[in-house]
Amino acid sequence: MAEAAVFQGMRPSPARRLLRHTAALLLGVPLVTGLLIAPSTPSAHATGTAVAVAGKGATGSRTVDVSLDSLTPSAPVKGDTVTVTGTLTNRGKEAVTKAEVDLRVGPKLTGRTAIDQAADRTGYTPGSDATVVGGKYTLKFAKLPVGAGQDFTLSVPVDKLGLDEAGVYQLGVSITGQTSRAPYEQVLGIERTFLPWQPGAKDDKTQLTYLWPLIASAHLTAETGTDEQQTPVFADDDLAAELAPGGRLEQLVSLGSQLPVTWVVDPDLLAGVDAMTKNYRVKSGDTTVAGQNQAVAKKWLTALESAVAGGKVVALPFADPDLASIAHRGKNVSGTLSHLQTATQVARSTVETVLHVTPSTDFAWPVDGAIDPSIVDVATSAGAHNVIARSDSLDETGGLLYTPSAARPIGGGTTAVVSDVRLSQAFDGDMSKAENSTLAVQKFLAQTMALGQQDSDEPRSVVVAPQRLPSAAQAQSMARALHALDDQRWTRPVDLVAAAETKPDARATTKVPPTSRYPRKLRAQELPVQAFEDVKEIQDSLNSFQMILTQPERVVTPFGNAINRSMSTSWRGRPVEAQRYRDSVSAYLRSLTNEVQLIEKSDVTLSGRSATIPVTVQNKLLQGVDNLVLRLTSDNATRLRLNDGGAVAEQPIRTAGGHSQSVKFAAAANVNGQVQVRAQLYTTDGRPYGEEMTFSVKVSEVTPAVLMVIAGGLLLLVLAGIRMYTRRKRAAAADASGTAEDDNGEPEQPSDPTPDTGPESGAPSGPGEKVDR
Secondary structure, rough: OOHHHOOOOOOHHHHHHHHHHHHHHHHHHHHHHHHHHHHHHHHHHHHHOOOOOOOOOOOOOOOOEEEEEEEEOOOOOOOOOOEEEEEEOOOOOOOOOEEEEEEEEEEEEEOOOHHHHHHHHHOEEEOOEEOOOHHOOOEEEEEEEEOOEEEEEEEHHHOOOOOOEEEEEEEEEEEEEEEOOOOOEEEEEEEEEEEEEOOOOOOOEEEEEEEEOOOOOOOOEEEEEEOOOOOEEEOOOOOHHHHHHHHHHHHHHHHHHHOOOOOEEEEHHHHHHHHOOOOOOEEOOOOEEEEOOOOHHHHHHHHHHHHEEEEEEEEOOOOOOOOOHHHHOOOOOOOOHHHHHHHHHHHOOOOOHHHHHOOOEEEEHHHHHHHHHHHHHHHOOOOOOOOEEEOOOOOOOOOOOOOOOOOEEEEOOOEOOOOOOOOHHOOOOOOHHHHHHHHHHHHHHHHHHHHOOOOOOOOOOOOOOOOOOOOHHHHHHHHHHHHOOOOOOOOOOHHHHHHHHHOOOOOOOOOOOOOOHHHHHHHOOOHHHHHEEEEEEHHHHHHHHHEEOOHHHHHHHHHHHHHHOOOOOOOOHHHHHHHHHHHHHHHHHHHHOOOOEHHHOOOOOOOOOOOEEEEHHHEEOOOEEEEEEHHHHHEEOOOOEOOOOOOEEEEEEEOOOOEEEEEEEEEEEEEEEEEEEEEEEHHHHHHOEEEEEEEEEOOOOOOOHHHHHHHHHHHHHHHHHHHHHHHHHHHHHHHHHHOOOOOOOOOOOOOOEEEEEEOOOOOOOOEEEEEEE
């Protein structure tokens, strides 16, 4: 009745409440005691159950860091022995005693999500982590000191791992032991990975396409030597380190040559390395020095040519232009899109020339495979019919319970080749650490196997598009993963062109996401609008410059390539370096255009009604210039007329390299005074070329009266000269006779001083250039 009263909300008496509390306390003592002494029983190890320190939850299972440095073979078959090596590091505050290291296998994981969840777990979880293999395969250590590292190796025959049917199994290495504060057996550390198990080959294998990118940042400048070969000039010699043995690009070629991959190449890299095989220069301050890495470049190109022979090569547009930046910030700047078409044309010819293979130029690869309608439009404007997207950009499944094939028609005859985000990002981290590489390889293999076990009516085609600039360590990890698939038990390699032509899944989503869904992080790295305005300014200057050249190809090619590099994807996240590169291209082009200029002219004085005015054009280039017009303009045609009586006169200019041309303009004056005259070079299509030059023309008419005065003055000078000559002749005769006479025949005193005419002035005459008739 009391319990019923309480249940109904009635309040018990104080005495009864005291009795109940006392009874509860007494009943709780055995329970607490049991919890405290239970860990000392040996059953904890036998069952694989973790026991944590009271009040600390499961933190005890992270006391010792377990690093898995290798797992071989990555995908075992019957008869194999699985060997795991690694390191134990005691991160706790006490030494670990009676330590035992064991392998734990299972459970089998169903689906890709289960693999992701298992990879994200840390610490030991009873029920989720299988029991140990145990027995003679347990490795024992008497003591693991604080902070100490202990290497270990576990080897277990595959038939002892309890692997039943094909699938992905969770594989863990755990360490159990004791500490002085917790003198009972407990799991102190664990690390998990995955073990794919496929005893024999499947009939319905997943088609796997792996892209192998050969891309580098820009190193070539727009500058070339003045020699006939136009020796290229590099901004630095850093590319040599990537090509040398052990370098990033050397590793990509060496490893890729042994793999069934699709080579995705930036032709600008090929052009740069090809330039290094010959004489090349490297900028050093305000000068250049000779490059010294021809042998390294030749060896790399030879190895690459051999590696791609018979394989599939996809050439990106020259210099790998940033399609998203162009779509979002550049396409409204006049002329930007036209560069993509030429970049695609140059790409094909470059690959054919350097590698002697015909590439596919039908693919565009936006950064991280992120697309929106504007990016697709820009990609197709470059001539691409296939856009390499990524599954986190398009809706990955569209409600499907499996991963659909890569090819997705998105309208307008364009196919989105959708790479798998999990597989594409598998090796994004720091693969220089052995543990990171091992875990990444095993997870990659597990995901590829899980793809083949999904419930789908037909085998699918899966594309992997890794990071654009993989490091040497990342390339090594990718190669290890692909070599584990060499026996083709559950995958079959196909090239990118074949993947794009695979029959698409009718139920897969084909809707391109709106521009608003483009990732903010990627948008923040885009080239600014100013970059494309700079490019337009450079192109406009180049158009004017090449018109006047007799050998325009000597500047069109290097500057055209430099303009493409200015829009490269490699500048993402490097705005300062990108601006510096564009400025250097602009400054060098300006220095060349200034080599053709007007010679500064001083003011001119016309000493009559008509005269000629000379203007000189100087050409310091090593090639001739043509298609130029020199225009002279009088600001006051009433006072000073040019040529045919107008205010403007023009003369064609054609000057050989290293020469100057002086052009004379006829001028006629009506009124005395000063007139401003402007001289400007123009291209034949009417564009101003170079800076305008101004000078003054002073008209000073000479009247008949002035001419009479001048004539009288000249007559006086002649008479004075005759008189002086007569005096000197008489003086000489007198000296001969010993007597001097004056002009009247009287003797002259020899002590008379000679007249003082004063020193002549060394200062220049008045300013101005006098032009006579």
